[in-house]
Amino acid sequence: MDLILLSAGFLLFWSTILFTHYILTSCLVHPYINLSKTIGLKIKPFYLGVYLNRIEYGLSRYVNRYDKFVETWMNLGVFVSLFLTPVSICILLQTVVNLISHEKQKSKNFGTLEPLLPGVNLPFSEIFYYIIALIISSVFHEFGHFIAALKEGIKVNGAGISFFAFLPIAYVNIAEDQLNRLAILCKLRIFCAGVWHNLALGLFTASLLLLNPFILSPLYKTGEGVVVLSTQENWDASGSHGIQTYDIITNINRHCRVTSKEEWKSCFLNLLTEPDESYCVSQNFINEEEFKSEGETCCVENLKRHLCFNNLHSEQHLCLPVRQILEKFTTYCNETTKCLNGYSCIKPKVETPGFKLMELQRKDKPAFLFWGHPYELYNSLSVINYNPRFNFLSLLWLQRWENLLRYITSFSLALSLLNSIPCFVMDGKYITKSSLELLFKRFFSKSSMHLVELSLSIFGTILVIICVSLGFLSVVKNHV
Known part of the structure; x- marks a missing residue:
């Protein structure tokens, strides 16, 4: 729909x-x-484009006024971009290996790339963040080239931005004849400026994300748990047991502490691999509370507060009230660890693969219980780290702000990574060519360096194509 x-x-x-x-x-x-x-x-x-001429007027005065600062800034960009090239190649190689071996989980800390497909692994509700973040990242990339060109005295014929369907692309038109006559280091400043500015933007927005809790601490509290921002429309929110907006979730299944969205996600990932929990329940409770239905059905459908349990040490199926079990009995067991005399070890009967009993502990409220797949619960609740100190403060604008920062960080860092790789139609091709000339011009002939540059560009292009293709296939396979 x-x-x-x-x-x-x-x-x-x-x-x-x-x-x-x-x-x-x-x-x-x-x-x-x-x-x-x-x-x-x-x-x-499906195309809209804007192109502006003579845009350097006014900005060139500021570039000339702060000439030393701009030169130092661009030289730092050259150094960082040259260092980033081998790092980016390693990240892409690692990504390809992970996608081929299906062992993505083993290399979380190294860093991998994953394409975003609207409606697949990008929610439709976040498509506007996607477009705005791409516009900002693309414009900032070209702004770097623009400032570097002004610094080197190169004429900028114009700049523009085009929209192909929903994909925005910014560009700068620089006088190529003047560019070709520049010294090698001056060329590198221009070629590396886009990568450098994307990296700087990505690190800046990432820093804002990290500093937000401190900046907003006079208005919002953090660390108590995650706050429910919104729920699915068809959820039953009535009564004290229903999940509602502004509920503060502190734990999942009691033992998994939740103080941030990262821990919230980590707890759900653990649920996918952890075995189902079993509980030691007294025989007296079973005798008093068990609902015995006629026929082979364990629990009839209209018993919303009951769930079918298996007795681990017998073939008995028990229809029992879930909330009472979780509130009265806190001792866990399994097939090897037995309960005390007079107690039975029971666990929920799973008829649908992946279903689990989940208990969300809430601050100042009874726990919210959910029987189903962890993915369903995770995707049905939108949470945020911040709890407003005052009733008039809204969480919606804060969520939008953080979402935008996350997308800008992801896209800007990805653009800096991809553009630093020696690949045709990317900045990395020209960065590689100029850096080879700068470092090895005295030692090798022009034809030898051209051969090396061509080989690296072919390798980088093939690597990017393989990485992107495998990434798309993996996303479609895992989400469709």
């Missing part, structure tokens, strides 16, 4: 753009026509 609505909205958006553009140009609306010429507006089916 979401895919249909998104597709309809996508087609409606582009149809409206095309229709409006056609009407305004056909009716000779001169203000619109003049504006289109000024900003270089071009509109075609």
Whole structure:
């Protein structure tokens, strides 16, 4: 349903753009026509582009005024970008190995790449963060090239941004004849500026994410647990046992402490691999509370507070009230660890693979119980780290702000990584060529360096293609 609505909205958006553009140009609306010429507006089916000339006026004065600072900044960018190239190649190689061997979990700390597909591993509700973050990351990348070109005295013919469907791409048009006449180090400053500015932007937004709890501490509390921001519309939120917005979740199944979204996610990942929990329950409780249904059915469907349990030391099936068991009995057991005399070891009967009994402990409220797959519960609850100190404060804007920062961090760091790799149509090709000339011009002939540069570019291009292709296949396989 979401895919249909998104597709309809996508087609409606582009149809409206095309229709409006056609009407305004056909009716000779001169203000619109003049504006289109000024900003270089071009509109075609699923394409919108803007191109501006003479944009360096004004900025060049500031670049010249802070010439030493800009030069130092760009030199630092060259050093970092050259260091990043082998690191990026290693990350892509590790990603390819992980995707081929299906052992992604073993290399979490090293870093891997994963493409985002709207409606697959990117929720439709976050498509706007996706587009805005791409625009900011792409514009900041080209802004780096733009400032570096001004610093080296290169004419900037213009700059623009184009939208292909929902994919934004920014670009800068630099005078190539002047660029080719520059010294090698000056070229490197321009070529590395995009990678450097993306890396700087990604580190800056990542720092904001880390510092947010301290910056916002006068208004929001953190560390008590995660706060429920929203739930699925069809959830039963009535009564004290139902999950509601602003509930503070402190533990999952008692033993997994939750103080942040990272721990929240980690607890659910652990649920997927941990065995089902079993409980020592007194025989007196079983005799008093067991619901005995007729026929082979363990629990009838209208008993929402009951669940079917297996007795681990017999073939007996028991229909018992779940909440009473969790509130009265806190001793766990398994097939090898027996309970005390007068107690039986029972665990939920799993008829659907992956189903688990989950208990979410809440601050100042009874625990919320859920019987189902952990993925279902995880995807049905939206949580945030912050608990407002004052009732008038909203959590929605804070969630949007952090989501945007996360997407900018991911996209900007990914752009810096990909553009540092020697690959055709990427900055890395020109960075590699110029760095080879700078380092080995005295030792090797021009043809030898060209051969090395071509070989590295072919290798990098093949590596990127393999990584992206395997990434798409893996995402589709795991999420569709």
